[in-house]
Amino acid sequence: DGGNFEGNTILANNINASSLGFKFGKSEPEIENLISKCSEKLLEIRNKREQPGKDDKIITSWNGLMVSAFLSGYRITDNSKYLDAAKQSIDFFESNFEKNHILHRTFKNAEPKLNGYLDDYAYMANASVDMFENTSQPKYLSFATNLANYLITHFWDDSTNGFFFTSDDHEKLIMRPKNNYDLSMPSGNSVAAYVLLKLYYITQNKQFLEIAKKIIESQAISAAENPFAFGYLLNALYLYYQKPTEITIINGKNSELVSYLRKKFLPESITVLVESQSNLEALSKYPFFSGKEFQNDKTTVFVCKNFSCSLPLSDLSEIEKEL
Missing domain, CATH: 1.20.5 (Single alpha-helices involved in coiled-coils or other helix-helix interfaces)
Structure with missing residues (x-):
């Protein structure tokens, strides 16, 4: 009608x-x-008439979600335009964070406004880990780690084991809000718990694990009573109890092998593609990459679980057995 x-x-x-x-x-x-x-x-x-108002500001948290979505599209389709779009977006925020040492909520005509909220930091940290998995560029791991450390320093509430929505240097409010439910967008606390777990397994920074565990435990009863409101927390819970399968791909020349591993549904996995010797050397300080080397000129895969790693694998059938 x-x-x-x-x-x-x-x-x-x-x-x-x-x-x-x-x-x-x-x-x-x-x-x-x-x-x-x-x-x-x-x-x-x-x-000739006055144009209607147009909201064309850049919102940090939305870009974080979009970067992760683009990278999912890239892994599934191998279409580099999705990777390029994700890289252009996250590089903008990474450079601004390097310059200002904080994330801002919005940008309008390249001018930053408002201190970032929990969602901005959590979503962007998660997007940066996703970008690191796809490119192995150390700067993205550093960006994610810096955002995680900022969250812990400026947003963490030790009394209730959760993150406030605003930082301690934000404008003073009657009370600092805190949201643990997924609404139209995932809960910032749940996304933070998830990305902190992934960062723990890559960096072995135990503080990341401790904070993630506290968030999960503090929300466990509520999630059990109303699981539909805690969908993203359940992702973190699954990662915490299942423990991730850690997959490192060294040298992606075997495109068939790389494509298989990227497209295979492994929700608990952390898969990093390392294309250059220089990246591997820069990452060797992290236990995730310890003992992994380029094997001549062929693609090799290391599959690790519970801190135990396979020998370097290059045959698809051998890799499937490990998975």
């Missing part, structure tokens, strides 16, 4: 060109050309 003003406020033509041509004795191309000219005249007049 149409609205109260259907057909009275906006010019609309629901009759096809051939029917109009038959009615007015003109050919279909003549009708289409006439409609096009009329539309141009209407637009010319419309452009």
Whole structure:
């Protein structure tokens, strides 16, 4: 059914060109050309009026979600345009964090506004880990680690074992809000717990594990009573109890092997593709990459679980057995 003003406020033509041509004795191309000219005249007049307001600000948390989505698309389709878009976005925020030492909530005409909230830090840290898994560039792991440390320093509430929505250097409020439920977007606390767990397994920073564990334990009863409101926390809970399968791909020349591992559904896995010797050397300080080396010029895979790693594998059937 149409609205109260259907057909009275906006010019609309629901009759096809051939029917109009038959009615007015003109050919279909003549009708289409006439409609096009009329539309141009209407637009010319419309452009003389004041334009409606347009919200074109950049929101940090939304970009974090979008980066992760683009990287999922890249892994599934191998279409580099998704990786390029994700990289362009996250590089913008990484460079601003390096310059200002904080994340901002929004940007308008390249000008930052408002200190970032929990969601901004949690989503962007998660996106940065996703980017690191796809590129193995150390700067993305450093970015994620710096964001995680900032969260712990400025957002953590030791009395209730959760993160506040605002930082301790944010504008003073009557009370600092805290949200643990997934609403239209995932709970910042749940995303933070998830990314802290992943960072723990990559860096072995025990503080990350301790904080993630406290968040999960503090929300466990609520999640059991209302699991639909804690979907993202359940992801973190699964990762915590299942323990991740750690997959390191050294040298991605075997595109078939890389594509298989990227597309295989392993929800508890951390998969890092290392394409360069320099990246591997820079990452060797982390236990995740300890003892892993380039094997001549072929693609090799290391599969680790519970701090025990396989020998370097290059045969798909051998890798499948480990998974």
